[in-house]
Amino acid sequence: MTPDQVHFGRVDAVHAARQVALDHAFAEHPARFVNKAPVPFAKPTATWINRPAPKAVPECRSQS
Numbered sequence: 001m002t003p004d005q006v007h008f009g010r011v012d013a014v015h016a017a018r019q020v021a022l023d024h025a026f027a028e029h030p031a032r033f034v035n036k037a038p039v040p041f042a043k044p045t046a047t048w049i050n051r052p053a054p055k056a057v058p059e060c061r062s063q064s
Contacts, residue, residue: 003047011043 005014018040026037 001044001047003049006044006047015040015043 001011001014005011022038022040026033
């Protein structure tokens with residue numbers, strides 16, 4: 001899914017629309033799908049255009 005779909009809360013609607021499209025494809029051409037009806041990919045919890053770099057955790061050194 002695109003970042004704007006996740007950001008603006010359209011994930012459920014897009015996921016449902018994809019399922020409808022996959023159900024239609026399966027009904028029309030079941031031989032194309034090997035073991036079962038297709039399901040869309042899992043819903044993302046976050047998406048990024050440019051993922052921020054992870055912050056480095058400073059090392060703790062004990063003084064001996």
